[in-house]
Amino acid sequence: xxxxxLQRVGIAxxxxxxxxxxxxxxxxxxxxxxxxxxTYWSATNAQELEFxxxxxxxxxxQHTEVQIKxxxxxxxxxxxxxxxxxxxxNTTPDIYASxxxxxxxxxxxxxxxxxxxxxPDFFNVMHERMPPELLEQYRSFDEHYYQVPWxxxxxxxxxxxxxxxxxxxxxxxxxxxxxxxxxxxxxxDRNGDGRIDQWMATIDYFPIWYKRLFxxxxxxxxxxNGQKLLDxxxxxxxxxxxxxxxxxxxxxxxxxxxxxxxxQGDAFLDGRVAAKFTGPYSISHLERYRPADxxxxxxxxxHPDSIAGQTTSxxxxxxxxxxxxxxxxxxxWEFIKFVISRQNDLQLLELTSQLPIRAxxxxxxxxxxxxxxxxxxxxxxxxxxxxxxxxxxxELKEIFDSIAQExxxxxxxxxxxxxxxxxxxxxxxxxxxxxx
Amino acid sequence: MQPEEANKxxxxxxxxxxxxxxxxxxxxxxxxxxxxxxGPSSPTPGTRHLTPDxxPGTRHLTPDxxxxxxxxxxxxxxxxxxxxxxxxxFVLIFHRWNIYTPMKxxxxxxxxLLLTDQLIWRALFNTLYFLLIHIPLQLIIALGLAQLLNQKxxxxxxxxxxxxxxxxxxxxxxxxxWQQLYATxxxxxxxxxxxxxxxxxxxxxxxxxxxxxxxxMATWKNVGLYVVLFLVGLQAIPADLYEAAxxxxxxxxxxxxxxxxxxxxxxxxxxxxxSTIGGFSLFIEPYVMTGGGPANSTLSGILYLYKxxxxxxxxxxxxxxxxxxxxxxxxxVLLQRRFVETEAL
Numbered sequence: 001x002x003x004x005x006l007q008r009v010g011i012a013x014x015x016x017x018x019x020x021x022x023x024x025x026x027x028x029x030x031x032x033x034x035x036x037x038x039t040y041w042s043a044t045n046a047q048e049l050e051f052x053x054x055x056x057x058x059x060x061x062q063h064t065e066v067q068i069k070x071x072x073x074x075x076x077x078x079x080x081x082x083x084x085x086x087x088x089x090n091t092t093p094d095i096y097a098s099x100x101x102x103x104x105x106x107x108x109x110x111x112x113x114x115x116x117x118x119x120p121d122f123f124n125v126m127h128e129r130m131p132p133e134l135l136e137q138y139r140s141f142d143e144h145y146y147q148v149p150w151x152x153x154x155x156x157x158x159x160x161x162x163x164x165x166x167x168x169x170x171x172x173x174x175x176x177x178x179x180x181x182x183x184x185x186x187x188x189d190r191n192g193d194g195r196i197d198q199w200m201a202t203i204d205y206f207p208i209w210y211k212r213l214f215x216x217x218x219x220x221x222x223x224x225n226g227q228k229l230l231d232x233x234x235x236x237x238x239x240x241x242x243x244x245x246x247x248x249x250x251x252x253x254x255x256x257x258x259x260x261x262x263x264q265g266d267a268f269l270d271g272r273v274a275a276k277f278t279g280p281y282s283i284s285h286l287e288r289y290r291p292a293d294x295x296x297x298x299x300x301x302x303h304p305d306s307i308a309g310q311t312t313s314x315x316x317x318x319x320x321x322x323x324x325x326x327x328x329x330x331x332x333w334e335f336i337k338f339v340i341s342r343q344n345d346l347q348l349l350e351l352t353s354q355l356p357i358r359a360x361x362x363x364x365x366x367x368x369x370x371x372x373x374x375x376x377x378x379x380x381x382x383x384x385x386x387x388x389x390x391x392x393x394x395e396l397k398e399i400f401d402s403i404a405q406e407x408x409x410x411x412x413x414x415x416x417x418x419x420x421x422x423x424x425x426x427x428x429x430x431x432x433x434x435x436x
Numbered sequence: 437m438q439p440e441e442a443n444k445x446x447x448x449x450x451x452x453x454x455x456x457x458x459x460x461x462x463x464x465x466x467x468x469x470x471x472x473x474x475g476p477s478s479p480t481p482g483t484r485h486l487t488p489d490x491x492p493g494t495r496h497l498t499p500d501x502x503x504x505x506x507x508x509x510x511x512x513x514x515x516x517x518x519x520x521x522x523x524x525x526f527v528l529i530f531h532r533w534n535i536y537t538p539m540k541x542x543x544x545x546x547x548x549l550l551l552t553d554q555l556i557w558r559a560l561f562n563t564l565y566f567l568l569i570h571i572p573l574q575l576i577i578a579l580g581l582a583q584l585l586n587q588k589x590x591x592x593x594x595x596x597x598x599x600x601x602x603x604x605x606x607x608x609x610x611x612x613x614w615q616q617l618y619a620t621x622x623x624x625x626x627x628x629x630x631x632x633x634x635x636x637x638x639x640x641x642x643x644x645x646x647x648x649x650x651x652x653m654a655t656w657k658n659v660g661l662y663v664v665l666f667l668v669g670l671q672a673i674p675a676d677l678y679e680a681a682x683x684x685x686x687x688x689x690x691x692x693x694x695x696x697x698x699x700x701x702x703x704x705x706x707x708x709x710x711s712t713i714g715g716f717s718l719f720i721e722p723y724v725m726t727g728g729g730p731a732n733s734t735l736s737g738i739l740y741l742y743k744x745x746x747x748x749x750x751x752x753x754x755x756x757x758x759x760x761x762x763x764x765x766x767x768x769v770l771l772q773r774r775f776v777e778t779e780a781l
Contacts, residue, residue: 084536084537085536087536106537109537110537394534397748405732408729408730412730412731424554431553436532436540
């Protein structure tokens with residue numbers, strides 16, 4: 001037991017070593033010809049790497065004095081840990097483009113990133129891209145900005161419209177009762193062997209914290225019209241909206257609309273379940289693997305019947321940061337402005353199907369052609385300015401873990417009432433926040 | 437204390453003798469005068485050690501620096517791998533530390549959190565539940581098997597070896613094997629249950645059965661070790677006790693109850709303590725099989741500590757749990773010693 005911290009230090013050192021081997025320190029220095037080289041870490045998926053490479057190549061051809069070197073972020077248990085290890089060992093690159101805003105507080109505590117609102121044109125550049133109230137979601141506790149909100153993958157519900165139609169459901173459900181009514185029709189035994197083999201939806205209920213970012217959290221945001229979970233380190237989610245979300249999920253499980261089983265393979269693609277929470281990334285996946293007669297459509301995250309009109313969801317945003325180790329932050333900032341330019345935002349959409357956090361995407365002539373060719377992306381684009389980010393506290397993981405634990409015991413296993421579960425999750429979260 | 441003293445004593449004695457031999461040899465080969473001159477003085481330290489001291493409190497042993505040098509490897513190991521981590525862990529109790537950022541003093545924050553933390557009590561409850569199933573099962577099966585394997589039966593060595601096998605096999609391997617056995621649809625156990633017309637059990641997916649399932653597996657894995665311990669105990673029981681009992685007309689059950697069990701009491705105590713400590717350090721099984729779920733029904737203290745340290749990077753809180761857990765184990769073992777051991781005397 002007592003050896004664990006030591007072991008942990010060992011792992012950290014090892015990780016730091018790996019990171020230091022993979023990042024190229026000399027790249028930070030000005031080369032022999034007086035050229036500046038900036039290292040840019042991109043997310044590791046093929047599409048994003050391709051986007052980064054194309055964009056960097058273009059920049060490099062226009063700016064001979066400042067060259068960008070693209071590297072995929074080294075792999076580790078989690079990207080967040082890799083970044084923190086890199087900060088601890090002073091082996092960070094200059095720019096990293098896929099920060100989870102929920103992890104920003106950790107990066108600030110580690111004193112690893114530079115303040116961006118020091119640049120005189122920061123607010124001009126940002127406000128040109130998004131309304132001030134949207135930007136404010138990304139402000140830190142000290143009232144300053146350390147990240148550039150870049151892209152988002154708003155969470156929605158994808159439906160197998162063919163399955164719904166066959167069950168007699170014509171329009172996509174938007175409220176809890178519509179969803180439950182549709183579920184009652186869809187969930188059934190198709191082959192007549194006495195066992196249910198078709199369900200309304202599936203949720204990976206295994207209590208891993210980040211999984212609740214894609215079911216509980218969007219449902220909560222939809223029910224509260226975008227309220228935060230925390231306010232200045234006070235837990236705010238011990239309320240009737242949370243209880244309503246728990247109750248809704250509880251009902252789905254209790255009636256068997258969401259099965260208490262984890263599927264092997266993609267149950268949605270196989271036509272075993274008719275709905276799941278997802279983001280725009282599932283479009284390219286489905287387009288690639290779906291059978292010819294597979295029909296699907298995206299609907300909003302269900303909300304309580306008492307709410308009318310447009311609701312909000314979780315944006316699943318990613319931000320760009322500049323590390324403290326960057327020796328040419330001004331040049332890095334210039335490059336970031338290039339990354340978030342209109343032309344590259346379009347490129348981002350084309351190559352990765354992820355949405356730039358930019359207001360008025362649908363009214364902008366520059367994007368009109370893209371959305372004409374990709375009509376399914378329109379719904380997601382509509383969410384870009386309304387979808388919410390996430391609170392950033394160092395304890396975020398544990399707070400979501402508390403919620404995940406209670407979802408499991410109340411919603412899935414029916415061991416306590418939704419009221420009690422929400423209350424327990426909130427109390428535990430507050431205790432964790434207070435312990436420091 | 438006593439054996440250590442004896443060790444020192446004999447070591448000094450040896451060096452005394454060793455030192456003397458070349459001296460004596462030289463004295464023999466060389467001139468006799470310096471040898472004779474040395475003679476009376478050099479044996480003195482040796483004899484001083486050899487003669488039992490009348491008053492042990494006033495005995496003065498001359499510290500030999502070589503001795504310190506010889507224990508240095510152990511001392512180094514002790515300091516680096518036990519002392520330092522232990523002291524560091526103690527300091528961590530009062531801090532918040534995620535390794536990457538500097539430590540932050542939180543005073544009694546971690547302790548306060550521990551006292552209000554329902555999950556640590558849940559882990560304690562789970563552990564006790566585990567022990568409640570595991571220990572009786574372990575004792576009965578191990579003692580029964582030892583009794584059987586103590587008879588003259590064919591293939592005795594084979595059976596002894598095969599019961600010991602799971603002890604040697606890696607815990608992760610055993611756990612993964614049992615995971616297959618426990619699988620709800622395809623697992624061998626449920627397939628057998630279905631064959632006998634019984635409904636299958638969601639062994640690892642149901643909060644009611646997950647912990648018993650783990651306890652059964654742990655028993656299967658460890659029973660071999662305890663069989664060996666009991667075998668040793670059984671063979672140490674003098675045969676004449678049984679003979680005398682037989683002459684008095686005792687039945688097999690009476691012999692077992694009145695001779696075997698009381699005579700095995702020290703072994704039973706050992707098995708009890710070892711399985712209790714084993715139960716409190718339960719980790720691999722829930723970590724690999726269930727991750728502590730469903731609904732925290734298999735969360736063990738060490739697994740909780742691990743999660744705090746490695747999922748949430750809360751080194752301070754994890755060490756707080758560690759110390760708390762060590763304290764509980766210490767108290768439980770103390771209680772067991774008091775109640776189980778004295779009962780027999």
